[in-house]
Amino acid sequence: MRKMLLVLAVALASSTAIADPTPVPGGPFADSQIDAKTYLLDKTVDFSVARALPYRFPYWVAFENVIADNERLLVLMGWKAGKGAKFEPVAITPLTAVQIPRLADGQMIVIDGYDSDWAGISPVAEDAAGDDRPEYQNVGGTDIKSVTLARDATYLYGRVALHDGGPRARTMYIVELMQYFLQLHTPGDLLINCNNPDPGLGNWQCTVGDRTGAVRGQYPPGSGHVAKGSGFLEWKIPISVLENPTSQPFQMFPVNNKQDRGIENRFVRTYIHPLDGQVSDELEWFKRPLIVNFWN
Secondary structure, eight states, rough: HHHHHHHHHHHOOOOSSSOOOOOOOGGGGOOOOHHHHHHTTTTTOTTOEEEEEEEEEEEEEEEEEEEEETEEEEEEEESSSSSOOOEEEEEEEOOEOOOOOOTTTTTHHHHOOOGGTTTTOOSSSEEETOOOOOOTTSSOOOOOEEEEEESSSSEEEEEESSSEEEEEOSEEEEEEEOOOOSSSSTTTTTEEEESSSOTTSSOOEEEEETTTSSSEEEOOOTTTEEEEETEEEEEEEEEEHHHHOOTTSSOOSSTTTOOOOTTTTTTEEEEEETTTSSOOOOOGGGGOOOOOOOOO
16 A cells, blocks of 8 residues: 555656556546646545556556545546556546435335425436437336435435336336446445336335345335335335345445445445346436445
């Protein structure tokens, strides 16, 4: 870690070393307007909880969860090919953080298909209309409008609103809690999957599992854990089901010597996957917020 910080400091201090400007970084770095070296120059940069992934070219590495003066960043590092090349910042993308609101005393969310009890709770992410896949443009219930989360002492509550009616039967509405911003399908990522497998019945059910294939919780029709409304789907999951088992701690965290209890420091990815086709819509890169201060 000291070596990494030293390398970064040397790179930032250099006025002659220039990271290869071509090709232009794509993906989550495509719209970055930040001059990476200048932005980090006078900041305290901490890589102690960062994770690195190869990014697009052999001489680029994307570091997730870089802390710069208490700001959480996605930093693309790179070097030119050749002897004596310096490893230095190429591009930066700030990450969006969100704190899931705790319901006030006496406030309740009832999973019944009516959403008046969600009034006053802002979405953690919103998505544009009409950005679902072309083959689903005229299929109701396939276009995400917003994702709202809330909690009390016992449950995490979720509401996925849709631009185009629905929800649709034989379609999975998934809210995934991811450990990484860039890397998908990582063991330990949790999926809250609500669906109705029978189009002839109102049998909405919900399952909590992870990317290892393990099932943590199952909530069948009539359990009171999931319900469809007009243009939205709502659910509640016991927080205890989403916590990390103490016998299986994850290695990505703790941060600042805190135990990694799960939920916190996970990115919220939401997508819709019809059982008879491909994913129809999902939150864009920058609309996947990072959950912070969940256990405070």
